[in-house]
Amino acid sequence: MVVEIKNIVKRYKEDLAVDNVSLSIKEGEVFGLLGPNGAGKTTTINALMGLTKIDKGEILVFQKNINKFSNEIKKEIGIVPQDIAIYTDLTVYENIIFFAKLYGLRDSLLKERAEEVIEFTGLQDKKKAFARNLSGGMKRRLNIACAIAHHPKLIIMDEPTVGIDPQSRNHILESIKKLNKNGSTIIYTSHYMEEVEELCTNIAIMDKGKIIAQGSGDELKELIAVDHRVSFDLSSVNFTLVDNIKNITGVIDCIIEGNKIIVVSKADSKNLSRIIDCIVNTGVDILNINIERPNLEGVFLTLTGRSLRD
Numbered sequence: 001m002v003v004e005i006k007n008i009v010k011r012y013k014e015d016l017a018v019d020n021v022s023l024s025i026k027e028g029e030v031f032g033l034l035g036p037n038g039a040g041k042t043t044t045i046n047a048l049m050g051l052t053k054i055d056k057g058e059i060l061v062f063q064k065n066i067n068k069f070s071n072e073i074k075k076e077i078g079i080v081p082q083d084i085a086i087y088t089d090l091t092v093y094e095n096i097i098f099f100a101k102l103y104g105l106r107d108s109l110l111k112e113r114a115e116e117v118i119e120f121t122g123l124q125d126k127k128k129a130f131a132r133n134l135s136g137g138m139k140r141r142l143n144i145a146c147a148i149a150h151h152p153k154l155i156i157m158d159e160p161t162v163g164i165d166p167q168s169r170n171h172i173l174e175s176i177k178k179l180n181k182n183g184s185t186i187i188y189t190s191h192y193m194e195e196v197e198e199l200c201t202n203i204a205i206m207d208k209g210k211i212i213a214q215g216s217g218d219e220l221k222e223l224i225a226v227d228h229r230v231s232f233d234l235s236s237v238n239f240t241l242v243d244n245i246k247n248i249t250g251v252i253d254c255i256i257e258g259n260k261i262i263v264v265s266k267a268d269s270k271n272l273s274r275i276i277d278c279i280v281n282t283g284v285d286i287l288n289i290n291i292e293r294p295n296l297e298g299v300f301l302t303l304t305g306r307s308l309r310d
């Protein structure tokens, strides 16, 4: 395991920010911590980075307790904090050099890596620009560049795409995939379920300080995949058709909404082709088919009764 978080607790006065959280993160994973604002993600991540003192529990990174970290271990970690940590009065290049030196890079390797991460984060045109003059998305990219020049084995990113333009967001998501492909283990927090679903091989859903579910995206969606829904826009709808569809194996219900029908089936019914045949044989044209797939938003809603974005 690259990271083992064991039963950690963090309280801020009456507020139990992290309530007995345990997580294990394997080498090579993109591990997603998903949860709404205030769920306890940043507190967990700050505890992992040794920035927040925990009240109870234990955290191991590379099998070492984080309180006993040597500089050698710190050099294996890259941190992209939620609040952008760059020097606005330095240029893009100078910022990268500054942080890379902190991680021990020197001489020709230092310059080589600075060029490498400038290209990696797409900041070539901004190399000599002062950080204060960058857009929000570019500042985020610079923040990432500063955290990865030393080629860390573990990269921790706390909501790196909050409040940025779609172009920078896509760039960051692609960069994370590449970093993972090149061998880094990634821990990624977000309240955007689409990002977590796209990026992460293992996901923990956090709410009110607790981990409420954990697994791959598919495993989590299975939690709510008790039935599936397919809607058909039709040229016309009649009751004979609806009755015939209800008689197909696996169909639980068939709901009429104007010229649309919504067919609810048990998961794994594999009856779509039979439903389509049934409609076509009645002489009705199918104008559109929409298969409603379960997503992580649905998982969160089912588990908590609330939306992720409340």
Ligand SMILES: Nc1ncnc2c1ncn2[C@@H]1O[C@H](COP(=O)(O)OP(=O)(O)OP(=O)(O)O)[C@@H](O)[C@H]1O
Binding pocket: 012, 015, 016, 017, 035, 036, 037, 038, 039, 040, 041, 042, 043, 044, 191
């Ligand atoms: N320094 C602090 N002092 C007091 N309370 C805090 C502090 N940091 C966090 N909290 C509280 O702990 C809880 C968890 O906050 P945390 O920032 O970890 O959540 P989060 O999931 O990261 O949310 P967000 O997505 O908004 O960053 C919240 O109720 C928050 O108000």
